[in-house]
Amino acid sequence: MSGDDAASAAAPVFVRLGGHAFMAAVDGVAPLNVGLVVGAHHAVLVDPGSADGDVEPLLAAVAAITEAPLTVVCTHGHADHTGAVPTLAARGAEIIAHRDAGVAEATRTVGDEPLRLDLGGVVVHVEHLGRGHTAADLVIGVAGGEDSGEAAGDEVPDVLFCGDLVREGTDPRFRDSYPQDWVRTLGRIRAAAGEGAIVVPGHGRPVDAEFVAAMRRRMQQGHQLSRDAIREAVGDATKAIPIIPYGPEESRELITRMRSGH
């Protein structure tokens, strides 16, 4: 194995976000955030990634933290988040996804009703807060734990895994998106994130509720500019690309999505 191969095959390393929640940034150029929530008798793995066809390094990193049985939760159906799912399902892991996410291996699906998972000393809520990055995004909230100091029954999340509904460092991707709904969903994420909550994006560094509020404002602005451009420049709305607050490719995706009625 060459030095380069060794680097690209580097084992994921989970870092503790707080309480029972961990994350590992894996895979290449725009690293994907894989989440891990560890309870006394069960663990949840959020977005296993593509694993480049080999889940062993990921499972070894998980095993270094917990030996509890794993449930995999997919924030949405994009391949960079779910590529490893078939392999993990074949090994017997329970797979949870939104019913419309197109995750064929899902053993449990989430629709309008949120799902509450008690892992033992920590509770995970899996919820569809509305369309956005895709038609079938899920947000995974981690609440409580014996060291959180919260009263029993208080399940305000300390950590929220948001998949690509939230993106740090690079612009959001609109290819399969519902921009108008996305603005509203970001408002709900902002409201769900308690004071001091850690918000984990699909890609980029963990952020806070204020970042989500700023992302929402910017998207609202981008949405408005795109809508005006589509209305005014019937022929060529792409002329608005320089004034939309995203890169050219993302702005083009946004306009394309809005022109097709989303």
Ligand SMILES: [Zn+2]
């Ligand atoms: Zn995605």
